[in-house]
Amino acid sequence: MNLPIxxxxxxxxxxxxxxxxKDKKVREIYTTLFSLFSEHSVQDFVKLNDQAxxxxxxxxxxxxxxxxxxxxxxxxxxxxxxxxxxxxxxxxIEKGVLQRSKALNLxxxxxxxxxxxxxxxxVPLEMISSSTNYLHQMMHLDPPGGIYNHISGxxxxxxxxxxxxxxxDNIRCPSGVSYVICNRTALKRALHGVFNHYKSYTVxxxxxxxxxxxxxxxxxxVDNPNCVVITPGIFNxxxxxxxxxxxxxxxxxxxxRDLFVExxxxxxxxxxxxxxxxxxxxxxxxxxxxxxxxxxxxxxxVPGLFAAYKKGNVCLVNAPGTGVADDKAIYTYMPQIIKYxxxxxxxxxxxxxxxxxxxxxxxxxxxxxxxxVIKPVDESGGYGISIxxxxxxxxxxxxxxxVQANPRKYIAQPIMSLSTHATYIExxxxxxxxxxxxxxxxxxxxxxxxxxxxxxTRVALKKGNLVVNSSQGGGSKDTWVLMKQ
Amino acid sequence: xxxxxxxxxFWMGRYIERSEHIARYLNINYFSSLDAPNQMSQxxxxxxxxxxxxxxxxxxxxxxxxxxxxxxFDIGLNPTKNYAIINCLKYARENANSAxxxxxxxxxxxxxxxxxxxxNYCPEKFVKNGLYDFSLLxxxxxxxxxxxxxxxxxHDEVYAIIMLGINIERAHQVIRxxxxxxxxxxxxxxxxxxxxxxxxxxxTLLKCADxxxxxxxxxxxxxxxxxxxxFLILNNNCPRSVMNSLNQIDKYIKVxxxxxxxxxxxxxFLIGKIRAEFEFxxxxxxxxxxxxxxxxxxxxxxxIGLKMEIEYFNVN
Numbered sequence: 115m116n117l118p119i120x121x122x123x124x125x126x127x128x129x130x131x132x133x134x135x136k137d138k139k140v141r142e143i144y145t146t147l148f149s150l151f152s153e154h155s156v157q158d159f160v161k162l163n164d165q166a167x168x169x170x171x172x173x174x175x176x177x178x179x180x181x182x183x184x185x186x187x188x189x190x191x192x193x194x195x196x197x198x199x200x201x202x203x204x205x206x207i208e209k210g211v212l213q214r215s216k217a218l219n220l221x222x223x224x225x226x227x228x229x230x231x232x233x234x235x236x237v238p239l240e241m242i243s244s245s246t247n248y249l250h251q252m253m254h255l256d257p258p259g260g261i262y263n264h265i266s267g268x269x270x271x272x273x274x275x276x277x278x279x280x281x282x283d284n285i286r287c288p289s290g291v292s293y294v295i296c297n298r299t300a301l302k303r304a305l306h307g308v309f310n311h312y313k314s315y316t317v318x319x320x321x322x323x324x325x326x327x328x329x330x331x332x333x334x335x336v337d338n339p340n341c342v343v344i345t346p347g348i349f350n351x352x353x354x355x356x357x358x359x360x361x362x363x364x365x366x367x368x369x370x371r372d373l374f375v376e377x378x379x380x381x382x383x384x385x386x387x388x389x390x391x392x393x394x395x396x397x398x399x400x401x402x403x404x405x406x407x408x409x410x411x412x413x414x415x416v417p418g419l420f421a422a423y424k425k426g427n428v429c430l431v432n433a434p435g436t437g438v439a440d441d442k443a444i445y446t447y448m449p450q451i452i453k454y455x456x457x458x459x460x461x462x463x464x465x466x467x468x469x470x471x472x473x474x475x476x477x478x479x480x481x482x483x484x485x486x487v488i489k490p491v492d493e494s495g496g497y498g499i500s501i502x503x504x505x506x507x508x509x510x511x512x513x514x515x516x517v518q519a520n521p522r523k524y525i526a527q528p529i530m531s532l533s534t535h536a537t538y539i540e541x542x543x544x545x546x547x548x549x550x551x552x553x554x555x556x557x558x559x560x561x562x563x564x565x566x567x568x569x570x571t572r573v574a575l576k577k578g579n580l581v582v583n584s585s586q587g588g589g590s591k592d593t594w595v596l597m598k599q
Numbered sequence: 600x601x602x603x604x605x606x607x608x609f610w611m612g613r614y615i616e617r618s619e620h621i622a623r624y625l626n627i628n629y630f631s632s633l634d635a636p637n638q639m640s641q642x643x644x645x646x647x648x649x650x651x652x653x654x655x656x657x658x659x660x661x662x663x664x665x666x667x668x669x670x671x672f673d674i675g676l677n678p679t680k681n682y683a684i685i686n687c688l689k690y691a692r693e694n695a696n697s698a699x700x701x702x703x704x705x706x707x708x709x710x711x712x713x714x715x716x717x718x719n720y721c722p723e724k725f726v727k728n729g730l731y732d733f734s735l736l737x738x739x740x741x742x743x744x745x746x747x748x749x750x751x752x753x754h755d756e757v758y759a760i761i762m763l764g765i766n767i768e769r770a771h772q773v774i775r776x777x778x779x780x781x782x783x784x785x786x787x788x789x790x791x792x793x794x795x796x797x798x799x800x801x802x803t804l805l806k807c808a809d810x811x812x813x814x815x816x817x818x819x820x821x822x823x824x825x826x827x828x829x830f831l832i833l834n835n836n837c838p839r840s841v842m843n844s845l846n847q848i849d850k851y852i853k854v855x856x857x858x859x860x861x862x863x864x865x866x867x868f869l870i871g872k873i874r875a876e877f878e879f880x881x882x883x884x885x886x887x888x889x890x891x892x893x894x895x896x897x898x899x900x901x902x903i904g905l906k907m908e909i910e911y912f913n914v915n
Contacts (some may be wrong), residue, residue, distance in 0.1 A: 171715065
């Protein structure tokens, strides 16, 4: 702890710090890294940090931020201090996220078919029928391979008790995996002398596995499926990721206008004429994929696409209508859902959640906003979240009004103590503790599954901030999963 | 390859090439004029008008006094001028971005980096004393980008489309450059005490096309109108000649239309036709009426571009 670069490392004993234990000793897993870091001066880190930033910027690994007058290109801040997860701890995470993904898939099949879980009173009907993400068009429709959530992003945190908790499951269009791979490349370049002291798993095999998963859900009668990635276009904030995944898989990146449907088959327009498309990894939300079936004003989608899907002539990845299961109110039923479909106990913990749709729980929430996080059930990207202890009196009464006006739209959770991790702060040119979470990526195919050994450690760069989303000023870290010794 | 993406790659190639020609034109004309052999070609107004002639419609009012800093800013960095180098690079990057899954990381990075360097270039520095540095940055970087195109992409349809864009644009720009310098030579005619054929502007023209040194190797005499035009239009071996560009266009359109019987008036057919015409042209055929020749050639190139759009890039 005598490194100058750690001189402003301020402990807060309320949180679990991943680098230092309660006695301010470096945790064992980080000792090698820590001693290697001590060979670098403050100036070295300033230089490395600048180089990493320039490298991301020049490579165009950026996202767009829109203001009134202009569009700004920003890099997703990358932190030089990696997060390390040991083999044993990872095994629990991997099993746990896979278990959740499988259970969610079975849940989706059930609610779009026989609705047994509702009939048996385990999940209330209104949780489904009132969800804005429930698509009646998906009823009794069998997706190829029986898979709905081919790609799941599970957000985990490490609480002050040292255990992992799942904050949410993202099974619509989870993003961020390209940063996992780019962060690794950047870190290896900047600190190869540190990286080669740890034996960690590669993350570069993600695209290969994704392509294999896409190929397992090909429509019937197709031998060599033509897979594509569909993007809203270059102005979408995640366009870099879309182009990255297409390139890494060696498949075409298409926009809605590149595709058309004829006789319920989907084709792309190439310089040599139409070519049939079999599997579409879509990075366009449900509402916009087909103007004939969903939002008629959408110019992003493909007219007739859903009809082709219904006929089984094309596979959409993830399936439309998965959003009903990553609804934050459904989240609270996850232990029961896992038990019901898999007959297993949940491997990962859920955070206790209050449903504002239930009168008793609503009363509790309204009286205890200051100690709770209030979240809308159907938003993503960290939007609409209120953290009770950061609100003024006026803001609390504002939140109360909003929740009362539409209780079904909100859930509340105790304020969880996200663990802290050493993060390079440009302003002070030193490492300081900042809150982090972890997004894992799970792939589910017909007779194949895969969990990326690593993940996106997102970090809230503002001191004391608990929201880590990139749209809210968050950054990220390379995440090393160590091999068994 | 998607038709839309083919269109993006084609225009990526065109805009990269265009920015290079404009940057070199600024550089060579500006610096050559400083110690040009007569008063007219040393005049600032003469050079500034020539620059505008190259990128836009000529300045029609003969009495208008042009402001140097304004002209330089417009051509280099003015985001509201379509012909500005900054916009060429912006469009090149946007097109590259739309085809990002098909091109290499290295290629995208080199285009992206150049765009950022230019868009962050201080306009004040540029118009006061940064012209040399700025234009060199563009010409050097575009050459490096072409190196990435050649060295990091598969030489398949993607490559053929980019090369088509580059070479069609090159033919366009070389003709525009010749036209602009021919126009300059006409204006400066009286001041040379000689005929137009020995004008200093021919040397400048060769330098604008990056072909001066090789011209001296090819023909040791001082460049004249005839020798310069012959070299830049008809020489098969000069990499910047119109003939060479046509040869390249013909080569790459064949990659796209392999095993296809050419239809009359298809893009590939028209390219073959214009190339064949050029192959048997001599300078005597067009020396008399150069303006007419330039116009007709530019129109034919434009027609080929439009045909390509219909045949290969039509996404509707």
